[in-house]
Amino acid sequence: xxxxEYPHPAVTTDVVVFSIRNDRLELLLIKRASExxxxxxxxxxxxxxxDEDLNxxxxxxxxxxxxxxxxxxxxxxxxxxxxxxxRERVISVVYFALLSEDKLEARAASDAxxxxxxxxxxxxxxxxxxxxIVQKAHHRLAAKLSYSTIALQFMPRRxxxxxxxxxxxxxxxxxLDKRNFRKRILSMDCLKEDGGLLNGGKHRPAKLYQAKQPDxxxxxx
Amino acid sequence: xxxxEYPHPAVTTDVVVFSIRNDRLELLLIKRASExxxxxxxxxxxxxxxDEDLNxxxxxxxxxxxxxxxxxxxxxxxxxxxxxxxRERVISVVYFALLSEDKLEARAASDAxxxxxxxxxxxxxxxxxxxxIVQKAHHRLAAKLSYSTIALQFMPRRxxxxxxxxxxxxxxxxxLDKRNFRKRILSMDCLKEDGGLLNGGKHRPAKLYQAKQPDxxxxxx
DNA sequence: GCAAAAGTGTTCTAGGTACACCCATGT
DNA sequence: ACATGGGTGTACCTAGAACACTTTTGC
Numbered sequence: 001x002x003x004x005e006y007p008h009p010a011v012t013t014d015v016v017v018f019s020i021r022n023d024r025l026e027l028l029l030i031k032r033a034s035e036x037x038x039x040x041x042x043x044x045x046x047x048x049x050x051d052e053d054l055n056x057x058x059x060x061x062x063x064x065x066x067x068x069x070x071x072x073x074x075x076x077x078x079x080x081x082x083x084x085x086x087r088e089r090v091i092s093v094v095y096f097a098l099l100s101e102d103k104l105e106a107r108a109a110s111d112a113x114x115x116x117x118x119x120x121x122x123x124x125x126x127x128x129x130x131x132x133i134v135q136k137a138h139h140r141l142a143a144k145l146s147y148s149t150i151a152l153q154f155m156p157r158r159x160x161x162x163x164x165x166x167x168x169x170x171x172x173x174x175x176l177d178k179r180n181f182r183k184r185i186l187s188m189d190c191l192k193e194d195g196g197l198l199n200g201g202k203h204r205p206a207k208l209y210q211a212k213q214p215d216x217x218x219x220x221x
Numbered sequence: 222x223x224x225x226e227y228p229h230p231a232v233t234t235d236v237v238v239f240s241i242r243n244d245r246l247e248l249l250l251i252k253r254a255s256e257x258x259x260x261x262x263x264x265x266x267x268x269x270x271x272d273e274d275l276n277x278x279x280x281x282x283x284x285x286x287x288x289x290x291x292x293x294x295x296x297x298x299x300x301x302x303x304x305x306x307x308r309e310r311v312i313s314v315v316y317f318a319l320l321s322e323d324k325l326e327a328r329a330a331s332d333a334x335x336x337x338x339x340x341x342x343x344x345x346x347x348x349x350x351x352x353x354i355v356q357k358a359h360h361r362l363a364a365k366l367s368y369s370t371i372a373l374q375f376m377p378r379r380x381x382x383x384x385x386x387x388x389x390x391x392x393x394x395x396x397l398d399k400r401n402f403r404k405r406i407l408s409m410d411c412l413k414e415d416g417g418l419l420n421g422g423k424h425r426p427a428k429l430y431q432a433k434q435p436d437x438x439x440x441x442x
Numbered sequence: 443g444c445a446a447a448a449g450t451g452t453t454c455t456a457g458g459t460a461c462a463c464c465c466a467t468g469t
Numbered sequence: 470a471c472a473t474g475g476g477t478g479t480a481c482c483t484a485g486a487a488c489a490c491t492t493t494t495g496c
Contacts, residue, residue: 001225002224002229004222004229006226006227007223011232022478048301080314093299134230153486177486178449179487179488183451202495202496203495204449206449207449249459383477398459399476400478401459421467421475423473428475
């Protein structure tokens, strides 16, 4: 037992994990194994250890519950309405994480009840206030596309400009002009030609590119 | 005594309060009355009550420690390095608040040890990780000037365009062109002419304006 | 040879920047 | 009358938007 002179809230981290899969923006959810909201879908997350940094907690819970590591992580907001969890007062520090499909393939293990990907435009009613949180995360993601290199976090090490354009289109929900897109991306000076070509289908092969700084998100424009 | 099966961190809110005073951007700090960091300057803030919403806590602590109410409040980030407070694990939800000078005059009471305003460009070494937090808040404030109507939160009910321009200049730290500034602000469609004039000094009186929606911060551009 | 995506430039438009003079008041 | 800040318009420039055809491959 751990006792305090004044009541203390519990603190959790939750993570909104996005990836591009099946030609759409998808969202990783877990099925809750226990009450409250048993068998409801929810964001992965859990309680902060008493000596654990907040983002370390987010990464640990993500790995424990979904097997996923090596993501880009960014703090989104902190929610703490007094009645958001029926058990006790819980304050949740929310992160959003972005994941490229190659990292996704490599680590598909899980120790949670159930883990599944959902379309970010069509997902079930979630536990707690998680629907509102996902909306907020989606909004932030779309906003950051226009003034940062954040979309590169969705890309595998090598990719074509058309693949990158498709990522933009899926997140923004609108088609973009190919020539203007290439002009703009290349002027950001965040990509380098890989030298390789991708022989995809019955058409001209596409040049492969890599991010100059795959682990950084830079502000541009 | 309040006891839990697992250890719980303490949760606080801290508030970075900015205002425009003495023709500069200033910052409200309190002098800590007790350990740790006794008699160091720090951000106003304190522990979240167990049934209290987070922003309600920020507003309450602000009023208790500085007498200030009626501010614009926005969540900035949450910090929680395990060793940031020597007493116990403390996670702090940080807000920033903006205050117009007229609200400031009206409520100058205080129940804290000492309260004082400092230049946002020259303030002392603060308790905890508060220096880093203030930097972050200043940065966010400057960024939001360019894509929102946030600067209006610094203005009294009635103000002139020159006064508003001065606010922009003080925060950004650079002079702006008068004609371009007026064109841009008026094209945002966030101001209405008050009808009144301000007879300031030995020069032509200035038109007074009011914010169309004084309690909202809108995104523009 | 045909279907399919890759790759490539120019024109137009709008918004931002640079810039100088007259106006209304107080002293 | 003069000193002070208030108020106004235009020319230029740059970045974003619109837009169509040739290239290279697989089948």
